Amino acid sequence: MKNEKNALPGRSCSIRELAKYVGLSTCTVSKVLNNRAGNKIPPATQQRVLAAAKELDYVPNVNAQRLFRKRSGVLGLLVPANPLTSGNVFGDAHFVDILGGMEPLLEENDSHLMLLFRNEERRPEERYGKLFRAGTIDGLLIWGAAPECGYFRELEENKLPYVFITSRPLEAVADEVNLVSSDFHATARDVTQALLRVGCRKLLFLAGPEKSSVTSAMRGGVAEALAGSGVELFIRYSRYVPEDAREAVLAARKSGLAFDGVLCASREMTPGVVEAASGEGFPFPFATLDSPARGALLPQEVAAGKVDDSAVGRIAVSSLLELIEGKRSRIRCLIPGTTVTNPRFLPGKA
Numbered sequence: 001m002k003n004e005k006n007a008l009p010g011r012s013c014s015i016r017e018l019a020k021y022v023g024l025s026t027c028t029v030s031k032v033l034n035n036r037a038g039n040k041i042p043p044a045t046q047q048r049v050l051a052a053a054k055e056l057d058y059v060p061n062v063n064a065q066r067l068f069r070k071r072s073g074v075l076g077l078l079v080p081a082n083p084l085t086s087g088n089v090f091g092d093a094h095f096v097d098i099l100g101g102m103e104p105l106l107e108e109n110d111s112h113l114m115l116l117f118r119n120e121e122r123r124p125e126e127r128y129g130k131l132f133r134a135g136t137i138d139g140l141l142i143w144g145a146a147p148e149c150g151y152f153r154e155l156e157e158n159k160l161p162y163v164f165i166t167s168r169p170l171e172a173v174a175d176e177v178n179l180v181s182s183d184f185h186a187t188a189r190d191v192t193q194a195l196l197r198v199g200c201r202k203l204l205f206l207a208g209p210e211k212s213s214v215t216s217a218m219r220g221g222v223a224e225a226l227a228g229s230g231v232e233l234f235i236r237y238s239r240y241v242p243e244d245a246r247e248a249v250l251a252a253r254k255s256g257l258a259f260d261g262v263l264c265a266s267r268e269m270t271p272g273v274v275e276a277a278s279g280e281g282f283p284f285p286f287a288t289l290d291s292p293a294r295g296a297l298l299p300q301e302v303a304a305g306k307v308d309d310s311a312v313g314r315i316a317v318s319s320l321l322e323l324i325e326g327k328r329s330r331i332r333c334l335i336p337g338t339t340v341t342n343p344r345f346l347p348g349k350a
Contacts, residue, residue: 015029147212261284
């Protein structure tokens with residue numbers, strides 16, 4: 001065996017050069033480097049190959065790995081170019097926490113993420129099957145799905161591995177899509193019940209966009225909480241932005257709605273609600289159905305549904321990998337949230 005440390009100065013070595021360096025076949029070295037189960041190679045030999053790879057700065061050939069594994073090792077992440085919140089996707093706390101949850105699983109599975117921006121207005125007929133056919137991606141994660149998305153049927157009909165994150169297209173039956181999401185129904189139910197406990201009997205519900213699977217789930221949870229209670233509910237739809245929430249509250253008041261509490265679909269709406277309450281000189285209580293895990297409650301916020309976005313990201317990646325590997329044929333996972341109540345509104349508190 002040739003054992004000269006500087007045999008390959010100034011560059012990383014190939015697998016053939018590494019095999020020659022340790023005096024083994026390229027097949028044996030490949031099995032060690034790819035950690036193939038059942039390779040029956042002695043531990044001492046494996047350690048020798050790994051130590052030499054580190055010493056010689058061995059870098060795997062990506063194209064060769066793709067050919068060997070018949071996979072690219074890349075997962076696509078499709079996000080909206082024009083999100084329903086202000087700014088861009090990287091200013092959305094939910095999206096950032098979801099990404100944070102993905103990172104450990106990607107690292108653990110030696111996978112990479114390709115970010116894809118979707119613009120429904122400019123490219124309504126965009127398709128993504130071509131990325132699978134070209135071997136560019138192994139699977140597709142979809143965050144912020146539009147109510148109607150032309151690419152959905154293509155993915156289903158060709159049995160391509162995909163997972164919707166948080167929302168799904170409205171045209172699809174819930175059990176007929178791969179979905180990992182927070183349990184918005186249960187969280188909305190529990191948060192609404194918190195408002196009822198402080199005496200609210202006429203609720204204004206700022207429900208987010210009307211054509212949204214998240215809005216639909218929240219409406220179901222609110223309806224369950226109000227069933228048989230005699231509480232009146234007024235629903236207004238808007239984007240998840242402060243100015244829209246503010247205008248919805250003021251317009252409702254101007255139209256004569258005598259509500260005594262507000263349900264906000266999203267944390268992004270709350271600054272607008274607080275501003276509207278201050279302008280009215282009436283600090284009515286409100287509650288938030290969908291809040292990131294971090295962040296304290298506001299003074300007039302009775303309760304908030306805290307969602308585990310990190311878990312959503314982690315489970316979305318692990319579920320997609322299971323689809324790619326053929327371990328599962330359908331994914332549906334609703335992750336419970338936590339309802340946090342403001343101590344100011346507990347019995348006996350001012």
